[in-house]
Amino acid sequence: MPKLKRLEYNNYDIYVKNREWIFFKSLFILPQLRTIKAQWSSNYSSPSIFQNLHENLPALKCFYLNMNFDFINEDLLNNLIFHWWPIFLKIERINIFIRCQQNLIMIIDDMQTNFDTFQSILLAMNEQYDGFVKTEWIEKSSTISKVIEISICKFC
Template structure:
């Protein structure tokens, strides 16, 4: 009995095509035969599009003849071919945004001159659920992101801002998951602006390992907002100072927090740091259901005298004793090493 691939169930072909990028799919199967033309025309087939840079005129690239309305209104994902590189996505959106009725995921890297255009386009994408942007931020872009009420997941990769960010805005966002990475945010103006307008936030991830700052100026040190819905927070920071009220303020602002992940690089080891960790941070750690903390701190070996060494040993004993105190619910690991004249201490605290 002879069979052909056309005998496979339509549902299987739709599933197979969902793994292919739109250009590859259309080039491989368009006009292959009547059966595949019908499949490509099916409303059940949705397209994932990747755009890059070409040597052609970007307008010609954006309005290429195969971008028919029947294809445009079935695009659900749009992103660049190469991560962290600019593409023709802004031009594509400018020409076709009103036809992208099912676009749910959008990822792009923007130049400063493209931001006003994107700010006009985003409110027209009525199905947009997940947005990912890399750029130099400004007030206009942040306010526009907050105004798009369909966005639930927001990923922001920001270079240092060149204009000031003002906190005041009446717009409240429906964003539930926020991932933000930034190189520099003086006075945490960007983070404060976003968190102050995201009352429905459930998951927050902050990544700023390249910027050292004083935790007394962190967005959690001042009660500008209360995130009642927040359940999970992940922070990757570099600190110059350890504020004893950091954890206390954190839990006041996020009273229903269940999972807390913290990765800190502490630039200069002090005895106050360990005192804050044991005496001030620990009571709040006890209140959170799941905790995963990694702290790496250092100090020149020649500056550690006998008194300081005795205090460090005392804090080490206190922390390691938590393993027995909590009967395995809390696991503390303390590791030390000397590298190029520096004493490096790594502390891991896990609670589940």
């Protein structure tokens, strides 16, 4: 497996526990992997899912990710902006789409304030990287739930 250069992982329909193994277990270092495509739905994923991405996949050039969460996790958004971002800057091509959904009854004012802060920081990155990285944050609310969709695209 160390010579693996491309990995595609699709798990939209089936819940698999610990699907993030490749991203944060140092046991799985793939030194020649250049491209990874991953997509899944989740009722649970670790907010620190990509903390070892660049150490485990040091030659990674293309990263495609599509994730759907049944919850909105502030730690996930915090890690996206403050921990993953420096890692993403080291990768040549990125296309990430994250969709989170939460019952409105579960969202308190402090959470909404944090969402607004995360949104403004993420969108400010559009100006900071001037076309090199494009970010988008879409928030939709219905009578029962809130949906946040985040898109990050680098050279795509």
